[in-house]
Amino acid sequence: EVQLVESGGGLVKPGGSLRLSCAASGFTFSSYSMNWVRQAPGKGLEWVSSISSSSSYIYYADSVKGRFTISRDNAKNSLYLQMNSLRAEDTAVYYCARDHSAFGYWGQGTLVTVSS
Amino acid sequence: SYVLTQPPSVSVAPGQTARITCGGNNIGSKSVHWYQQKPGQAPVLVVYDDSDRPSGIPERFSGSNSGNTATLTISRVEAGDEADYYCQVWDSSSDHPGVFGGGTKLTVL
Numbered sequence: 001e002v003q004l005v006e007s008g009g010g011l012v013k014p015g016g017s018l019r020l021s022c023a024a025s026g027f028t029f030s031s032y033s034m035n036w037v038r039q040a041p042g043k044g045l046e047w048v049s050s051i052s053s054s055s056s057y058i059y060y061a062d063s064v065k066g067r068f069t070i071s072r073d074n075a076k077n078s079l080y081l082q083m084n085s086l087r088a089e090d091t092a093v094y095y096c097a098r099d100h101s102a103f104g105y106w107g108q109g110t111l112v113t114v115s116s
Numbered sequence: 117s118y119v120l121t122q123p124p125s126v127s128v129a130p131g132q133t134a135r136i137t138c139g140g141n142n143i144g145s146k147s148v149h150w151y152q153q154k155p156g157q158a159p160v161l162v163v164y165d166d167s168d169r170p171s172g173i174p175e176r177f178s179g180s181n182s183g184n185t186a187t188l189t190i191s192r193v194e195a196g197d198e199a200d201y202y203c204q205v206w207d208s209s210s211d212h213p214g215v216f217g218g219g220t221k222l223t224v225l
Contacts, residue, residue, distance in 0.1 A: 035214065037159075045151070045159065045202050047214030061118070061212055095158055101206035102149040102164035109158060 002105045004096050009110030010073050016114070018088050021106055022079040022096030030054075033100035033103035038092035039109075049081065049096070057063040064090075086114045118207045120217035125203045134190040136220045141184060148186040150179060152200045153167045153219075161199075163188060165169030190222070199223045 008020040022034070025080045036048040059068055069082040079096050090116045095099040097103035121139040126136040138148060142202065148166050151159035161170050163179040175192045192195055203217040 009217075037201075037214075043154075044200075044219040044220075045216045047203075047204075047212075047216055049166070050214060059211065059213055061214070065134050101147060102161055102166070103204075104170060106158040 002097065002098065004097050004105060004107035006094060006107045006110040009094065009112045011113045011115065012086055013116050014087060014114055017082070017084045018027070018112060020081040020094055020096075020110060020112070022082065024077045024079065024096075028097070028098065029072075029077040032098050034072060034079045035097045035099075035103055036070060036079075037095045037097055037103070037106075038112075039088075039095070040089070040092040043092075046092070050100075051079070052100070054065075083112070087114075088114050090114050117214050118205065118212055118215045120203055120205065120215055122171055122201075122203060122217040122220045124218070125221045125223065128190075128193050129225045130193055131197060132193055133177045134193050134197070134222055136188045136190075136201050136222065138186040138188070138217050139172055139184055140186070140205070143184055143186050143205070144182045145209065146181075148179065148181050150177075150188045151202045151204065152197075152199045159202065172188065173186075193222075195224050198222055 003025045007024045035050045044094045067085045091096045093108045093109040096107045098105040150163040166181040167179045202219045208215045219220040
């Protein structure tokens with residue numbers, strides 16, 4: 001069974017940093033592209049970033065480029081999102097999702113709150 | 117960057133057919149995916165590549181895509197179908213390829 005479990009969310013002050021993790025199991029992690037998608041409270045889904053299976057291709061939304069860094073460790077079956085210079089508008093539930101193009105599997109999300 | 121436009125809400129009576137549209141410039145040339153999200157839950161892929169269904173998704177869910185509009189069709193709507201629905205494309209020509217529509221709230225009357 002495919003499982004994606006996010007962790008690392010919490011309360012952080014504006015300008016602060018946070019590192020999210022996504023632990024994957026139930027599939028060959030190194031064979032799949034992975035993604036981060038976020039959802040602000042009461043709002044729609046927003047694609048944040050994607051990374052190919054071997055980390056050769058990395059993409060970011062304009063809203064996070066230069067502040068967020070996506071990475072993965074295929075040996076540890078883990079996906080990461082390093083978030084720096086956080087802003088109030090980054091407050092959201094962050095989901096990791098598997099697959100290229102269509103996101104077939106999702107974790108349950110981790111809440112990031114940016115507030116003073 | 118590419119923009120997808122969805123109606124904020126659609127209402128339908130039980131047993132009827134719901135159609136949720138997703139507009140985009142020449143969207144017919146792209147593969148469109150649809151997600152269902154119920155309150156407090158993660159999204160679930162219900163249609164991918166315009167009209168294919170993942171395993172476990174009822175045949176009542178179908179999709180089409182042509183011109184500037186993609187459509188998710190839910191036949192014989194049930195109360196349990198009430199949810200937010202999002203369309204999404206992977207715009208491979210862009211540096212920011214992941215694009216979601218704004219979402220449509222489906223209300224079952």
